[in-house]
Amino acid sequence: MASASLEYFPIRGRGEPIRLMLSDLEIPFTEDGMAKFKENYSNLDEFPFQQLPRLTIDGEKIVQMNSILEYLAIRAGKNGGSSNKERYQISSLTYAVEDFACAYTKRVYTPDNAELLKEFATTFTDKAFGHFEHIVKKSNTEYFFYDYPTFPEYHLLYIVIAVQTLRPSLFDSATKFPVLAKWFAAMSARKGIKEYLASDKVPKQFNGNATADAPCC
Numbered sequence: 001m002a003s004a005s006l007e008y009f010p011i012r013g014r015g016e017p018i019r020l021m022l023s024d025l026e027i028p029f030t031e032d033g034m035a036k037f038k039e040n041y042s043n044l045d046e047f048p049f050q051q052l053p054r055l056t057i058d059g060e061k062i063v064q065m066n067s068i069l070e071y072l073a074i075r076a077g078k079n080g081g082s083s084n085k086e087r088y089q090i091s092s093l094t095y096a097v098e099d100f101a102c103a104y105t106k107r108v109y110t111p112d113n114a115e116l117l118k119e120f121a122t123t124f125t126d127k128a129f130g131h132f133e134h135i136v137k138k139s140n141t142e143y144f145f146y147d148y149p150t151f152p153e154y155h156l157l158y159i160v161i162a163v164q165t166l167r168p169s170l171f172d173s174a175t176k177f178p179v180l181a182k183w184f185a186a187m188s189a190r191k192g193i194k195e196y197l198a199s200d201k202v203p204k205q206f207n208g209n210a211t212a213d214a215p216c217c
Contacts, residue, residue, distance in 0.1 A: 004029040004057040007037055011205045012162075014065045015053045017155040021072050023196035024154070027057070031201075066094055069151035078148050089145055093135070094152040100128050101159050108207045118216045121166040129177045132156070137179040142186040149187060157187045162206055166216045 004022060006029050008015030022029045037054070040046040047054065047063065054061055055068045058075070062068050073079040081087035103124060107116040141147045149157075160180075164170045171181040187193060196202065206212050 002027060002057060004055055005032050006030070006053060006055050007032045007034065008053040009034060009208070010203055011207055012158065012203050013207055016158040016203075017065060018053055018055060018068050018072075019196065019201070020157055020193055021069055021151065021154040023192040024149070024190050025072060025076050026192050027072075066098065066152075066155070069154060073151040078146075078150070080146055080150055086145065090150050090152065093144060093150065094155075096128075096131065097152045097156045097159065101155065103128075104159060104162060105207070108209050108212045113209065113211050114216065117166055117212060121163055121170075121217050125163055125167070125170075126176065129180055133177045133180045136183050142183060144183070149190075153183075153187065157184070157193075160184055162212065165206065165213065168215055 004027055006015060006018060006022070008018075008031070010033065019029070034052065037047060037052055041050055044050070046061070049063060051063065053065055053068065054063050055071075056062075057071075060071075062071050070079065079090075081090055104120060107113055107120045110116055136144050139145060143149050144153055160170075171177070171184060175181050188197065204213075
C-alpha cells in the first residue's frame with residue numbers, strides 16, 4: 001500500500017484538508033514537520049513557491065494545497081469532470097471554497113480579530129453558506145456532485161469545522177442550511193475521516209493565532 005509524507009506547520013490550516021482526504025482514501029501518512037522546509041527554503045527545486053504544505057507520494061513532491069487535493073483525486077479515480085460542465089462545476093466550487101477560506105484566514109490574523117471573527121461566523125458565513133446550500137441541494141446524492149466527495153469538499157469540510165468551532169449552533173435543529181448540514185454529517189461519518197477526527201493526529205490549534213480555537217458567538 002502506498003504511503004505519503006506531509007510537511008506542514010503544527011496547526012490544522014492548509015494542511016488539514018490534505019489530512020482529511022488522505023484519511024478518507026485510507027492512505028497512511030506521516031508528518032515530517034518543517035525541518036526540510038527550513039533547511040531548503042531557498043531551493044526552488046524543492047519548494048518552487050517557498051511555501052508549505054508539501055506532500056511526498058508516489059516518489060513525487062507536490063506543492064500547493066488545491067493541487068495536492070486534485071492530484072489525490074485523480075490518483076484515486078475520483079476527479080469527476082467527464083464533461084466540460086462537470087469540470088467547470090468542480091473548478092467553480094474549488095474557487096468558492098478558497099474565497100471563503102481566505103476570508104476566514106484574513107480575519108484570524110488581524111489585531112481586532114475577536115470582532116471580525118464574530119462577524120465572519122455569522123453574517124459572512126450565512127451569505128456564503130446560502131450559496132453552498134443552493135448548490136448541494138441540487139445534487140441527487142449526499143455530496144455536491146457525485147456519490148463521492150470531490151476534492152474541494154475536503155477543503156470545505158475543514159472550513160465548516162472551523163466555523164462550527166466559532167459558532168457551535170451552526171447546524172442545530174433550527175439551522176438555515178439543512179441540506180448542507182446533511183452533507184457535513186455524511187462527510188464526517190465517512191470511515192477514514194471519522195477515525196481521523198477522533199484520533200490524536202488532529203492538531204490542537206486551527207491557526208497560528210489561537211483566538212480562533214474557541215466559540216465567539
